[in-house]
Amino acid sequence: GDSVTQMEGPVTLSEEAFLTINCTYTATGYPSLFWYVQYPGEGLQLLLKATKADDKGSNKGFEATYRKETTSFHLEKGSVQVSDSAVYFCALSDQAGTALIFGKGTTLSVSS
Amino acid sequence: DTGVSQDPRHKITKRGQNVTFRCDPISEHNRLYWYRQTLGQGPEFLTYFQNEAQLEKSRLLSDRFSAERPKGSFSTLEIQRTEQGDSAMYLCASSFDSFNEQFFGPGTRLTVL
Numbered sequence: 001g002d003s004v005t006q007m008e009g010p011v012t013l014s015e016e017a018f019l020t021i022n023c024t025y026t027a028t029g030y031p032s033l034f035w036y037v038q039y040p041g042e043g044l045q046l047l048l049k050a051t052k053a054d055d056k057g058s059n060k061g062f063e064a065t066y067r068k069e070t071t072s073f074h075l076e077k078g079s080v081q082v083s084d085s086a087v088y089f090c091a092l093s094d095q096a097g098t099a100l101i102f103g104k105g106t107t108l109s110v111s112s
Numbered sequence: 113d114t115g116v117s118q119d120p121r122h123k124i125t126k127r128g129q130n131v132t133f134r135c136d137p138i139s140e141h142n143r144l145y146w147y148r149q150t151l152g153q154g155p156e157f158l159t160y161f162q163n164e165a166q167l168e169k170s171r172l173l174s175d176r177f178s179a180e181r182p183k184g185s186f187s188t189l190e191i192q193r194t195e196q197g198d199s200a201m202y203l204c205a206s207s208f209d210s211f212n213e214q215f216f217g218p219g220t221r222l223t224v225l
Contacts, residue, residue, distance in 0.1 A: 036216075042218070043203075043217055043218040043219060044203070044216040046214075089155075091154070096210060098143075098145075099145075099160070099171075100147075100205075102154025102156075104152065104153050105152075105153070105154050
């Protein structure tokens, strides 16, 4: 069945460092891909999404490109801030556009 | 509208008891989803509703789990005869139709002693 694999954390960075969180997927068809973020004490929030191959999703300085050839959707940010400390989840939608299938999450900790 | 709300935020119960959780979606959203999240894992899809119709329930974890959305607005998730393995965060989400962003609530954390 469909699945998502993302790099295990925690990821610990200093402020202004470059961030990459790897995400690869297995799916039939052409799913939409998402990054969700969960800040401490808050619910899951959509960070960005891409609905077809070569699409780039971007938001708040984060970006990810839908790579069909490598079945990847890696999350990047050029300069992280302390406020980016959170758990990041990569996800895909099933073919019906209903269920989201999530990776295990990657904890990011940014220190000043 | 302030988003998806869930009640209670925390529930502690003893093994064998029944529990019920409530979810109030964003008012204009016709789809409502339930997920379960255990420690160190991503959310796992359980079931969803389109208005009052439950269109997918094969992924409910056992026949002890049931969900309703009687008037197409709020939804309840019930777990009967709870077990320690049911301890988890139960998340509700809503969206307008399929292939659109799902907005998540804060979750209900269940602890079964």
